[in-house]
Amino acid sequence: MASAAIKTGRDNIGRVMTQQQIELREHFANQLEKVAASQDTHAFEAIYTHFSPLIKSFGISSGLSYQGDHLPEELVQEVMLSIWRKAHLFDRRKAAPSTWIFTIARNQRIDILRRLRKYQNDLNADDVWELTSDTDLFGEIRDTRIQKNVNRELRHLPPEQKQIVAKVFLEDKSHQEVANELNLPLGTVKSRVRLAMQKLKLTMGVNEL
């Protein structure tokens, strides 16, 4: 009985969070569509105001600032420029605005690092890691199911697991790099990632979908 009560409580928190998330998502999906349809600079500014501090934060946490103090700001500029140019590729049925913008930021970060290393070829990161998937296989699932789960479960992760998940998934660090940074054995890092992924209900989705 006790465990059932706890479970309901969790779900309630989850739903409150999700409601806010849904509104935010709808809002920015609308803004992106306005940019695409009519090059609406007000909509674009709203996107800039909300996302550029997050993009800068990502630039710093993922280590860009070690390569140059100006790079997180440069990342903001490049990502926003890319959003302006590619807004017509955004499809709300396929991706949440935050996911779409995150994938642009990830790709632009890769391109900046490659330019620094003077490594160039005919492909840029957007060619390799496509922004929108070709397939409709997942469509709504990507938004509703996965993000909802992740949002809810992430709140309940122990801090040490959440920290490691952020380093691996967001900051793009290898397990070894995280181990060095946190001064932990590699095995500990690996098992924390594995535990966190189980809690986030990842990699076993086949049964769910």
Next chain:
Amino acid sequence: MNITVSAHLHFCGECQRQVIEYESVAAVLFEQQAAIAVAKDGFANLMERIESQPVSKPSKIRTAPSRFPPVVEKLMTQGTDALSWKKPMKNLRVSQLLTDEQGLTLGLHHMKAGCRVPQHTHRGREISLVIEGGFSDQMGSYGVGDFITLSTEHHHSPQADADGDCWLLSLVEAPVRLTGPFGWILNPFIKA
């Protein structure tokens, strides 16, 4: 390596779904980060940059479904015939597409339908991805989207499936080495 993984994702719904999950996790974490104030004139600068640059046309929407994964097509915009090919072994032609940051060479391998390539091994680790057709060797048979990893301990003589040519993407650390009875004679003539 990224290109090979991306090409695999083109074929594999299961892995695609995992990538989408991981991206969603990252996006949720991305949203939950502490916001860090950006430069005050950032938006003005950005708009200036946008206005000063010619309006670029929306990028082309892909017309016909492409034959190979899009990332591979982008490496051979003139088609496969325009690539420069080498024939390191009987029934196999190879074209180098590019060399990546880690010094791995990405190549395209082409075997004619039903043809067998002589017994050989590999000087380093080689990772292949079947992007069209299929082939078999002493260790198994492989189809579109399958990864095959080979190294110095593997000796094989692959044969393309009879019903069509087989195309592979391959990542190599070092060129292959023939191990068949007369391989040692040919080895000096093999170039990567």
